[in-house]
Amino acid sequence: MTFQDLNHFIQILEKEGELKRISVPLSPLLEISEVTDKVSKRGGPALLFEKVEGHRFPVITNLFGSEKRIRLAFRGRSPDEVGKALKDLLEMEPPDTVWKSIKALSRLYHFSKFFPKKVNRASCQEVVFNEPDLSFLPALQCWPEDGGRYITFPLVITKDPETGKRNVGMYRLQVFDSKALGVHWHPHKGGAHHFRVAERRGERLEIAVALGPDPATLYTATAPLPEGIDELVLAGFLKGSSVEIVKGTTVSLEVPASSQFVIEGYLEPGERRMEGPFGDHTGFYSLPDLYPVMHVTAITHRKDPIYPATVVGIPPMEDSFLGRTTERIFLPLIQMQFPEVVDLHMPVEGVFHNFVFVSIDKRYPGHARKIGYTLWGIGQMMFSKVIVVFDAEVDVQNLSECLWTLGANIDPKRDVFFSEGPVDALDHASDLPHYGSKMGIDATKKWPEEGFKRPWPKKIEMDPATKKRIDG
Structure with a gap:
C-alpha cells in the first residue's frame, strides 16, 4: 500500500x-x-x-x-x-x-x-x-x-x-x-x-x-x-x-x-x-x-x-528502529562495493555510531584491517568509534556471540589498531569537537601469514551422530 x-x-x-x-x-x-x-x-x-x-x-x-x-x-x-x-x-x-x-x-x-x-x-x-x-x-x-x-x-x-x-x-x-x-x-x-x-x-x-x-x-x-x-x-x-x-x-x-x-x-x-x-x-x-x-x-x-514529533534519549527509543532500518537498507549497497562483507550490525547500545560489528569472508592477510579502514572512509561511517571485524561464520546480529568471540580471538597489542579523523558532533568524549580517534579490532582467526605460529583451536561442537541419537 x-x-x-x-x-x-x-x-x-x-x-x-x-x-x-x-x-x-x-x-x-x-x-x-x-x-x-x-x-x-x-x-x-x-x-x-x-x-x-x-x-x-x-x-x-x-x-x-x-x-x-x-x-x-x-x-x-x-x-x-x-x-x-x-x-x-x-x-x-x-x-x-x-x-x-x-x-x-x-x-x-x-x-x-x-x-x-x-x-x-x-x-x-x-x-x-x-x-x-x-x-x-x-x-x-x-x-x-x-x-x-x-x-x-x-x-x-x-x-x-x-x-x-x-x-x-x-x-x-x-x-x-x-x-x-x-x-x-x-x-x-x-x-x-x-x-x-x-x-x-x-x-x-x-x-x-x-x-x-x-x-x-x-x-x-x-x-x-x-x-x-x-x-x-x-x-x-x-x-x-x-x-x-x-x-x-x-x-x-x-x-x-x-x-x-x-x-x-x-x-x-x-x-x-x-x-x-x-x-x-x-x-x-x-x-x-x-x-x-x-x-x-x-x-x-x-x-x-x-x-x-520524535523523542530521543537513552536507548532504545523510536530512533532505534530508524537506525536499524538504515543499517539493513544500505548494507547491500556496501556489499556492491565490497562483496567480502557478509553482514554488518550497529547495535542500539552503541547508538549506531559507537560500535560497528562486521563479518567478512576473509581472503588474505590483513583483510580485517583493510575493511576497518575502508568503512571509516564511507560517508557517515566515518563517525564509527569502534569497528570490530569478525569471520563470516560469526552472527554479528547476536551481541552475546560477538562479545564471546571478541574476548576469545584477540590479543590486544596485536589486534587493536587506531585512526584519527572526524567524529560525531555529539561525541562528548573526544578532546576536541568534531575531531578524535577511532579504534578497530581484528577479531578474526589469525593466519600463519599474519605471524601467528600456534595452532588455532576448533570451536567445541557435538558430533552429528550423537546429536541425531539424542534428538531422536
Whole structure:
C-alpha cells in the first residue's frame, strides 16, 4: 500500500492496532515526552495526543517505533527487502545484447517514475500565514535541562547556491522566539555545506522546513545518502511513486506537497546564536554551541494538521528502529562495493555510531584491517568509534556471540589498531569537537601469514551422530 500523506498512514496504523489515541490533556513541556519515553521503551504503539495544553493541533509521536510500522511505511516490505530491491535497481551492467538493452531501458523507465513531480496546488498550503508566529506550533521540550522547545522531526530543505542541488536533512530546530529557529546541523552535513557556500558568496540561504509528509519521505531525511543525491528520489523509490512538491510561498524552494506544516525562511550569512543543550539520542545532553539562525518568513499548513514529533534519549527509543532500518537498507549497497562483507550490525547500545560489528569472508592477510579502514572512509561511517571485524561464520546480529568471540580471538597489542579523523558532533568524549580517534579490532582467526605460529583451536561442537541419537 502506498501512502500519499501522513493522514492515510495514521488511519492504517489505527486499523492495524499500531496507534493509541490519548485524550487526556498533556503539556508539550516534558509530559508528552515522558509518556512517549515509557511507551517507546516497551515497544508500544504510535501515540496521538489529541489535547495538547495551550495548542489546538494534535501531536503524534513514536511513528516508526516498531518493526511492523516500519514495514507498513515501506509498503509491506522489510528494510532487508527494500535494500535488496535498491541493489537490484542500481546493479545494472552495461548491456551487451539486444535483450539486455531492452531490460535496461525498462529499469531506467521504472527509475524515472521516482523523480519528484512539481504541482501548483498543495494541501500543505491550504492555510498561509505571512505574519508567522512559531508559538502556535506544539513544539516539545523533551527533557528538564533542554534549552527550550524544539522541533524534533523536521525535513530541512536547502539548495546549493552554485549547483542548485537539493539537500533534505533532519536537523533539530530550537525555537528561539516567534520568528527565529536555531538550526542544529553538524559541519559534515549537506545543509551546513550549502550555508558555507552561501556565506562565501555573501548571500542569504533560503531554507524550508517540512513537517509530516508521507512516512517514506519522512524517513529519507534521516538516510545517509552521498552528497548530491536527492533524498526525494529515494523517497519516490520507497513509496513507489513520485513525491509531489510545490514551490514555497515566500521562498523558491520546493517542499513535499503533502506536508502537515511548512516553515519558510532564510539564514543570514555570518549570524550564529547559542543553541542547546538538548537531550539527545546518545542518552546525554548535547552541549550548547553556536549555530545558524533561521528567520521565518511564512508558515503554511493543512486545514486540520497533525504535528509530528520524535523523542530521543537513552536507548532504545523510536530512533532505534530508524537506525536499524538504515543499517539493513544500505548494507547491500556496501556489499556492491565490497562483496567480502557478509553482514554488518550497529547495535542500539552503541547508538549506531559507537560500535560497528562486521563479518567478512576473509581472503588474505590483513583483510580485517583493510575493511576497518575502508568503512571509516564511507560517508557517515566515518563517525564509527569502534569497528570490530569478525569471520563470516560469526552472527554479528547476536551481541552475546560477538562479545564471546571478541574476548576469545584477540590479543590486544596485536589486534587493536587506531585512526584519527572526524567524529560525531555529539561525541562528548573526544578532546576536541568534531575531531578524535577511532579504534578497530581484528577479531578474526589469525593466519600463519599474519605471524601467528600456534595452532588455532576448533570451536567445541557435538558430533552429528550423537546429536541425531539424542534428538531422536
